[in-house]
Amino acid sequence: MSVTPRLTVVANQPPELLVFDEPGPCAYLPEETWRLPLRLPVRQLTREEFGTRLATGDRRQGRLLYRTACPSCRACEPIRLEVARFQPDKTQRRILRRGDRELRVECGPPVADADRVRLYNLHKFGRGLALGEHATDLDTYRAFLGESCCETFELRYFRGTTLVAVALVDRADDALSAVYFYWDPVLSSLSPGVFSILKQVELCRSLGLGYLYLGLFIGPSAKMAYKGLFLPHERLIGGHWVEDTERPQVPPRR
Secondary structure (H helix, E strand, C coil): CCCCCCCEEECCCCCEEEEECCEEECCCCCCCEEECCEEEECCCCCHHHHHHHHHCCCEEECCEEECCCCCCCCCEEEEEEECCCCCCCHHHHHHHHHHHHHCEEEEECCCCCHHHHHHHHHHHHHCCCCCCCCCCCHHHHHHHHHCCCCCEEEEEEEECCEEEEEEEEEECCCEEEEEEEEECHHHHHHCHHHHHHHHHHHHHHHHCCCEEEEEEEECCCHHHHHHHHCCCEEEEECCEEEEECCCCCCCCCC
16 A cells, blocks of 8 residues: 655744755756755745745745755855945946946836747756756746745847846845746847846845845855855855855856
């Protein structure tokens, strides 16, 4: 007789179901093993509930939440900007001015369609992020970027009338959280990732929000260390948000 395994209930408000908890090879530090327990809230989170989770280091993927619990590595550090104190440097100001000249930004609900799937795959393969994967289809895209357990919107970046980039952003009571950003690789000279973060800072200020969460800072990873270039910022270290005003050494991309 087969027995259906029982899901572990995580005590939280609202409760969450632990749906996956297996170690695997780290996507950012190949010599390390990562563990990302995935939790499914039993209902949609309010802005306040989601803000509490962000403040304790949670990130979101689709309808799931996760927080790193790696067995021997602590390189992943949640990072956020206190928008009232953040000051873009000279290079970031130049990127913002150039992006404002060339790109138009719209805000709206998340959309899963063929145009976004095409752009997502263009970004993934064009920037060497696929690592032998197959192209993403519409159902996979929808589960990854079209579904959410909290209030989510997208920022759409247009060059003329052509959609060239999309940023998925979560809303909390006192913050925005940058979830995922993809773009047409032809925009590389515009530093679109930096431009998108700066536009989200502007949006936080216009909404009167205190923080912009940038995801995870991983100092040894060239793909993730660039987030430390936004100063001053705070990183969650040992359960406490610690301010950093020093420009990090970003490893070269290989």
